[in-house]
Amino acid sequence: MTVKLVTHRKSTLKAFLPVILIIALSITALFIIRSQLHTPKQSQENAVEFAVGAKLPDFTLGVFQGKLVQFSSLKGKIFLLNFWATWCDACVKEIPSIIKLYETYKKLGFEILMVDLDDKPEKVLPSAIVDFGFTGPVYLDPNSTLSDLFDVHAIPLTVILSKDREVLLIESGERNWNRSDVRSLVEGWLSKK
Numbered sequence: 001m002t003v004k005l006v007t008h009r010k011s012t013l014k015a016f017l018p019v020i021l022i023i024a025l026s027i028t029a030l031f032i033i034r035s036q037l038h039t040p041k042q043s044q045e046n047a048v049e050f051a052v053g054a055k056l057p058d059f060t061l062g063v064f065q066g067k068l069v070q071f072s073s074l075k076g077k078i079f080l081l082n083f084w085a086t087w088c089d090a091c092v093k094e095i096p097s098i099i100k101l102y103e104t105y106k107k108l109g110f111e112i113l114m115v116d117l118d119d120k121p122e123k124v125l126p127s128a129i130v131d132f133g134f135t136g137p138v139y140l141d142p143n144s145t146l147s148d149l150f151d152v153h154a155i156p157l158t159v160i161l162s163k164d165r166e167v168l169l170i171e172s173g174e175r176n177w178n179r180s181d182v183r184s185l186v187e188g189w190l191s192k193k
Contacts, residue, residue, distance in 0.1 A: 050151045056165040059149055061113065062140040064125055069139075076163065077109030078189045080177070083147065083157040085117045086124045090174035091156040095132050097178040098158075101186065104178070108190045115139045115146055117155060162189065 050056075058072045071079075082098060084091035095114075102112045116138055118124050125138055141147050150159055158177070160169040168189055176182075 050149075050167070050170075052167050052170060054167045056149065056161070056167065058165065059146060061115070061146070062142060064116065064121060064138045064140055066137060071165065074111065074113075076111035078105075078163070078168070078186060079111045079113055079161045081113040081115065081150070081159045081161060083115045083117055083141075083150065083152050083155050085155060086128050087118065088155050094156055094174045094177060097176045099133060100178040101182065104183065105186055105190065110186060110190060112136065113139055115141055117141060117147070117152075160186075160189070
């Protein structure tokens with residue numbers, strides 16, 4: 001009887017061992033995933049809160065078919081930074097209104113920084129630049145440095161910044177950037193700077 005009981009326990013343990021291992025591995029994997037999701041990409045001492053009113057550190061922009069540019073070296077008073085891609089319908093719909101807003105206020109120090117997030121910009125940007133009528137440079141984010149700094153999770157994402165890198169407005173999703181309420185905001189920011 002003792003032999004039967006010991007044999008029964010061993011067979012029961014063998015039957016449940018794979019289940020116990022799967023549960024243990026699943027719990028370990030969940031802890032690892034959770035720790036990765038909650039680990040900031042920047043160290044705590046360099047962390048920046050991305051919110052209206054925050055002042056961002058200086059950052060580098062990669063110019064399509066050009067060199068790297070520091071934000072602090074750009075001329076202008078107010079900057080509309082737009083993350084977009086040619087495959088994004090909402091992005092494509094709002095670009096004409098961004099260009100109209102730019103044309104209205106460029107002589108007063110308003111600049112646009114169009115950051116393309118296409119996987120192969122060299123294939124799609126030459127025709128997009130012509131189609132949209134971009135007159136200034138188009139910027140790239142090949143290492144996702146800007147996307148990380150600006151916490152880009154979806155596009156279009158538009159951020160309006162002052163020359164000293166203060167966040168004035170954050171807007172995700174498609175928007176008509178040439179509306180009267182937006183023009184009033186831009187005029188107010190331009191008059192202060």
